[in-house]
Amino acid sequence: MKNSGGQNRRRNYFIKKGFQAGFIIKFCLLLILACLIMFFVSYLFAGNTTTTSFENLRLTVKSTSDFMLPILLSSGITAVVLVSMATIVIVLFISHRIAGPLYRLEKSLEDIAGGDLTADVHLRQADEVKTLAETLNRTMKVIREPLAASKARTVELEAELSAIRDALGKKGISGEDIERIVKPAEKKVQQVKQNLSFFKLSLILALGVALALSPACNSAYASITAGGAFSDGSDWTTVKSTFCTIFFKDKVDVRKVNDKIDTYRIDFGLSEKPIRASKDPGDEIAYKFDLIFFKVQEILDMRPRDLHLNVRIYKGQSDLDRVYVEIFNQDNKFIAFYIFKLDSLFASEEKISANVMAHEIAHCVVDHYFSVLPPSKVAEMIAQYADVHLRD
Numbered sequence: 001m002k003n004s005g006g007q008n009r010r011r012n013y014f015i016k017k018g019f020q021a022g023f024i025i026k027f028c029l030l031l032i033l034a035c036l037i038m039f040f041v042s043y044l045f046a047g048n049t050t051t052t053s054f055e056n057l058r059l060t061v062k063s064t065s066d067f068m069l070p071i072l073l074s075s076g077i078t079a080v081v082l083v084s085m086a087t088i089v090i091v092l093f094i095s096h097r098i099a100g101p102l103y104r105l106e107k108s109l110e111d112i113a114g115g116d117l118t119a120d121v122h123l124r125q126a127d128e129v130k131t132l133a134e135t136l137n138r139t140m141k142v143i144r145e146p147l148a149a150s151k152a153r154t155v156e157l158e159a160e161l162s163a164i165r166d167a168l169g170k171k172g173i174s175g176e177d178i179e180r181i182v183k184p185a186e187k188k189v190q191q192v193k194q195n196l197s198f199f200k201l202s203l204i205l206a207l208g209v210a211l212a213l214s215p216a217c218n219s220a221y222a223s224i225t226a227g228g229a230f231s232d233g234s235d236w237t238t239v240k241s242t243f244c245t246i247f248f249k250d251k252v253d254v255r256k257v258n259d260k261i262d263t264y265r266i267d268f269g270l271s272e273k274p275i276r277a278s279k280d281p282g283d284e285i286a287y288k289f290d291l292i293f294f295k296v297q298e299i300l301d302m303r304p305r306d307l308h309l310n311v312r313i314y315k316g317q318s319d320l321d322r323v324y325v326e327i328f329n330q331d332n333k334f335i336a337f338y339i340f341k342l343d344s345l346f347a348s349e350e351k352i353s354a355n356v357m358a359h360e361i362a363h364c365v366v367d368h369y370f371s372v373l374p375p376s377k378v379a380e381m382i383a384q385y386a387d388v389h390l391r392d
Contacts, residue, residue, distance in 0.1 A: 023027050023308050028084050029309045115198040117144050141329060147199050161186055241286035242274060243293040246311040252349050254281045261354050263289045265391040266295050296361050296386045304368035310344040320348040338363045355387050362386035
């Protein structure tokens, strides 16, 4: 599970200095005003009375107001100083819980104004204005999805215009006539595409929408994954096996991943085993994934046809957490996860193991085996069963 408490801690309590300083000064002035009012009221009420006292063995008669003036002044000043100090500390902590979230909201709004719609505002449990942050996140989600759909539609339109060009050419229409017919529509599509390019969206979100929209976008998604680019457009190292295409994010240590996937006794009792290609770490990992697939299918007695899974391995768990937030707009609580609609398994070099992969691969097998997906709790129980009995 992700422990985000240390990462989100703000040790600088003066985040918005002007706001917090003004907040503290106003509270202190209000406190001083209250003390002055109490002082003058007490002084006025005591003005019409007298008080006797012994001073140096002498009986002294004074106005009560004159008698109480030194006491009121000393006690009032002491109270104002001590209570002001306590007020400064308390108000600083209270204002910090407001100023911090406001600062985060301001930065998020600046990013939105610049066209960046990828990030959500995540506040700490004790922070104020959480409702405002949640409202902003919901608003951003409502905006992101139609924009992602529009971007996917431009891909469709480009493909359709290209098909129209080919069809007109096959009918013998001259190039000039084709340009006259198709060019205005292409310019409009390019203009829309240029306008949409101002907005930065999560590529995972865009691909998810694209997959739901059309076969044309499916082919675009296939070309992206085949090239190894994903999410941030950077290069991936790719290894293919019978059941998987495994993508290693840059900086992932393939040898370390290979060492962490311990396949001891996994091949025990298997009626069918994969073939080892070589002792290269990448080929070893491909062999191990196929071995886990064979074992999970045998444990569950489920062998769906045409099963193929994209496995994406990131360097650290924090990288995996960011991807989860991009997809689901909420914090990640899992050390690995599988998404049926993307047919992809996501893991990290930091937390990868044979049992973790068996658990997620079991989800893949279950989702492809049943024509109607089982309830999530049932699927989770089946995945746990495969994990527990992996080495039996």
